[in-house]
Amino acid sequence: MVGQRFVDELLRDPTTAASIELTVIGAERYPAYDRVALSSYFDGATLDDLTISNRAELARLGVDLRLGWAVTAINRDQQIVELADGQSIAYDQLVLATGSTPFVPPIPRADSGGCFVYRTIDDLDAISAWCEEQNVEQGAVVGGGLLGLEAANALRNLGLETHVVEMADRLMPQQLDAQASAMLQRWVDELEITTHLGFATQTIEGEPVRALVGSDREIAAQIVVYSAGIRPCDQLARDAGLVIGERGGVVIDDDCRTSDPSIYAIGEVACHAGQIYGLVGPGYAMASTVAAGLAGESVPFEGADTSTKLKLLGVDVACFGTTNPSDDRIEFSDPTSKVHRRVSVVGGLVTGGVLIGDISNYDVLHAMSLGVMPSTNVGSLLAPANEGSATAIELPDAAQICSCNNVTRGDCKSAISEGCHTLVELKATTTAGTGCGGCVPDVDRLLQSELESHGVAVKRSICEHFDYSRQELFDLIRFHDYDSWATVLNGHGSGRGCEICRPTVASILASLSNGYVLDGDQAGLQDTNDHALSNMQRNGTYSVVPRVPGGEITPDQLIALGEIARDYELYTKITGAQRVDLFGAQLHELPEIWSRVIDAGLESGHAYGKALRTVKSCVGDTWCRYGVQDSVSMAILLERRYRGLRAPHKLKSAVSGCTRECAEAQSKDFGVIATENGWNLYLCGNGGRTPRHADLFAVDLTDDELVAYLDRFLMFYIRTADRLQRTASWFESLDGGVDYLRSVIIDDSLGICDELEADMAAHVEQYECEWTATLSDPSRLNHFVEFVNAPDTNSVPVWISERGQRVPSR
Amino acid sequence: MTAVDPNAIDTAEPVEGWIRICPADAVPVDRGVAALVGSTMVAIFRLSPLGDGPEEWFAVSHIDPRTGAPVMARGLIGSVERAPEAIATVASPLHKERYDLRTGVCLDGQGAGLEVFELRIIAQELEVKLPSGGHRQET
Numbered sequence: 001m002v003g004q005r006f007v008d009e010l011l012r013d014p015t016t017a018a019s020i021e022l023t024v025i026g027a028e029r030y031p032a033y034d035r036v037a038l039s040s041y042f043d044g045a046t047l048d049d050l051t052i053s054n055r056a057e058l059a060r061l062g063v064d065l066r067l068g069w070a071v072t073a074i075n076r077d078q079q080i081v082e083l084a085d086g087q088s089i090a091y092d093q094l095v096l097a098t099g100s101t102p103f104v105p106p107i108p109r110a111d112s113g114g115c116f117v118y119r120t121i122d123d124l125d126a127i128s129a130w131c132e133e134q135n136v137e138q139g140a141v142v143g144g145g146l147l148g149l150e151a152a153n154a155l156r157n158l159g160l161e162t163h164v165v166e167m168a169d170r171l172m173p174q175q176l177d178a179q180a181s182a183m184l185q186r187w188v189d190e191l192e193i194t195t196h197l198g199f200a201t202q203t204i205e206g207e208p209v210r211a212l213v214g215s216d217r218e219i220a221a222q223i224v225v226y227s228a229g230i231r232p233c234d235q236l237a238r239d240a241g242l243v244i245g246e247r248g249g250v251v252i253d254d255d256c257r258t259s260d261p262s263i264y265a266i267g268e269v270a271c272h273a274g275q276i277y278g279l280v281g282p283g284y285a286m287a288s289t290v291a292a293g294l295a296g297e298s299v300p301f302e303g304a305d306t307s308t309k310l311k312l313l314g315v316d317v318a319c320f321g322t323t324n325p326s327d328d329r330i331e332f333s334d335p336t337s338k339v340h341r342r343v344s345v346v347g348g349l350v351t352g353g354v355l356i357g358d359i360s361n362y363d364v365l366h367a368m369s370l371g372v373m374p375s376t377n378v379g380s381l382l383a384p385a386n387e388g389s390a391t392a393i394e395l396p397d398a399a400q401i402c403s404c405n406n407v408t409r410g411d412c413k414s415a416i417s418e419g420c421h422t423l424v425e426l427k428a429t430t431t432a433g434t435g436c437g438g439c440v441p442d443v444d445r446l447l448q449s450e451l452e453s454h455g456v457a458v459k460r461s462i463c464e465h466f467d468y469s470r471q472e473l474f475d476l477i478r479f480h481d482y483d484s485w486a487t488v489l490n491g492h493g494s495g496r497g498c499e500i501c502r503p504t505v506a507s508i509l510a511s512l513s514n515g516y517v518l519d520g521d522q523a524g525l526q527d528t529n530d531h532a533l534s535n536m537q538r539n540g541t542y543s544v545v546p547r548v549p550g551g552e553i554t555p556d557q558l559i560a561l562g563e564i565a566r567d568y569e570l571y572t573k574i575t576g577a578q579r580v581d582l583f584g585a586q587l588h589e590l591p592e593i594w595s596r597v598i599d600a601g602l603e604s605g606h607a608y609g610k611a612l613r614t615v616k617s618c619v620g621d622t623w624c625r626y627g628v629q630d631s632v633s634m635a636i637l638l639e640r641r642y643r644g645l646r647a648p649h650k651l652k653s654a655v656s657g658c659t660r661e662c663a664e665a666q667s668k669d670f671g672v673i674a675t676e677n678g679w680n681l682y683l684c685g686n687g688g689r690t691p692r693h694a695d696l697f698a699v700d701l702t703d704d705e706l707v708a709y710l711d712r713f714l715m716f717y718i719r720t721a722d723r724l725q726r727t728a729s730w731f732e733s734l735d736g737g738v739d740y741l742r743s744v745i746i747d748d749s750l751g752i753c754d755e756l757e758a759d760m761a762a763h764v765e766q767y768e769c770e771w772t773a774t775l776s777d778p779s780r781l782n783h784f785v786e787f788v789n790a791p792d793t794n795s796v797p798v799w800i801s802e803r804g805q806r807v808p809s810r
Numbered sequence: 811m812t813a814v815d816p817n818a819i820d821t822a823e824p825v826e827g828w829i830r831i832c833p834a835d836a837v838p839v840d841r842g843v844a845a846l847v848g849s850t851m852v853a854i855f856r857l858s859p860l861g862d863g864p865e866e867w868f869a870v871s872h873i874d875p876r877t878g879a880p881v882m883a884r885g886l887i888g889s890v891e892r893a894p895e896a897i898a899t900v901a902s903p904l905h906k907e908r909y910d911l912r913t914g915v916c917l918d919g920q921g922a923g924l925e926v927f928e929l930r931i932i933a934q935e936l937e938v939k940l941p942s943g944g945h946r947q948e949t
Binding site: 495496788 | 839860908
């Protein structure tokens, strides 16, 4: 990360970029990625999400990027580095950004099978592969520091019974005193991570590992992860005879130069004034120093603030400044809310502190410890905020807002006044929020308040043609009972609309049951797929997805689909939603193909709409030995009820026949799991890029209760969500979470349940298969012709054959 | 990439001058249609009046510049307010890049634009003219 930052900083100036010949050598196979967010890899993030290096951009700038190449030696006399395969690369200036390696404690049999470190993507892949292959149920982490708890979180995310062992008498002994650590311990206990303090590991039992053995107990574990600190990766520098610090690390001066003036060291491998920094912020500062130095400027590195604010296992933790046991202190501790807040005061000034469980006012207290604002009213800042009475404290411009990149509030404010009016622009210009991302909410708040104070209207409007959010637009259309684009645009919009507001209005009109979606001026609103009632693929042809309610399909229907696919040479694939997708149909073929689908007793599957897709099901108690309810029948009932329902985004659902959850209902927008007594309802789950487990909303419901709650839930979502907002992110934006949702849907706290049910009843009443409707009226077939002046001529896509089927050529 | 099959099109010889396409009424309002002019695929748009203005007509290439797919007539139309006037636009149905219908310039990013063709309505018939010397469809 630090190396990548150096490259970015160095090449930012085009003159430097043009005059320097840069080779980047990395031992890992991957371009630089975000190690700070590493544990999110087990929580849904992919390598792509974590990657921070843009290979294409580096290539464009002429950087020679060599990944998966280990440097074996530095030859200072000849100024070359030698690579593992015998090649050598010459340098004028060399920058070491080799980082650190995890420390593996010297215990017998530490390298038994099933023992891992926690540092790289490869480590994480190896850990998850091991857990899967060996059916691991219990895991142990050696080390109860910051990294150890991160690793514990990763094991927990893999579903293991997780143990953490720590030699000291408390968690995070480096940063926390006994009291603060005890409060953190309460949070950790609640997560059902078992901690073993004062535990000195004696040996590893078993090959592969069966247990971790201490002096007084044995902990059963089929995987052990060492996370007991880091050591600078300084072997190359040692071999080359560079000066090394007492506790390791390559010694550098304020220019980040090592004892050899042609060699620099930055990040965790460097030792500055006797200190090794294990944080990304100081590393980035060193990267800036060297980049500036090579461009002929001097920006000395004079040590760095190691204050840090983070979310550890979901707990807010912050440490800042310096604290000593002998300092005077002000503290607040509340075991009921598991909050501990303490600052050290020396000579009447705040010097540092620790906040656990509640980090409000961190920015102010941190600014005080840096001396950029006076230490006044410290006591009231430390007390937890009383709701409603929180007085906004004006932080000085010198106060830091982004600790990763050392960006101050003043930097952000000047960028805003110079024209950065969106979060994306502000992040790009100032780099604030582009490190760990933890400060992004603060940066956004600052942006909004600055814009307001500049008199720039903060718009939540969907686009330039409507000064309304989607929710406001929905309310307007519902209130006025509009039934066409013209009435909506003339009443509340401007211009001709665009590719954003037109489909939004189309979806709202459809949600409010305004008839066939391609009649009248609604035709001009429908997005690509809705307009053809099929899904456009990358070569302009379409795919056809018939509805298969609950995934139940008769042999005759399957045969019919096969015959259609064969006759039209359609590429055929089973989808993730228990349906069959037929690809490669041309616009003019769609009416014939859909007509045959309907003749086979199937109907439109609405895969082309932001609408209900499948209600997936497992086979349920009709067949399954374990099933407790008829999940297939319930899935079909729900799919038939909500089919064709247009919403702000697509809706997925599933019904499982027992607690084994084979239908994966908890990853759906609404999921139903059978119990002995009825149905449990789960809401607002998601798979895809940002998976979210659905929340358990209500238990042991009857069929009627289930349907009533779902009617209300779906219509409430359709009314209030933003454009293209799935239920999961809509849920995250609701103040009050699942309790609020229960109050609206079960207790009718807003008094709208009757309206919601009536809207749904209208939908169910008016539903018709859109393809049946299309085929029943010849005038609706007019636009399924490719060329208006040559109805019998069609373009010919270029196909190739792959595994016996027809696919677009690349 | 998609190409018009030369065997399927009997008007493949060079086309010059104004070519009659179809009755103007056959083109829907605010939704494009594609036409075949020789072997050139043209997307035609008829936009409803803005305020007190007249109906506006445009003809551009039917080929999406980013993917080569013949789909532009299936894009959503709209407008962008750029003082002193509103620019009529079409958005690619594939990845939603917007193009200025008058000039064909891409309004999102640096990508290639759409070729623009002349168009007129004579006696209720819509006609399109390709650049002089005929026109070769890029494939």
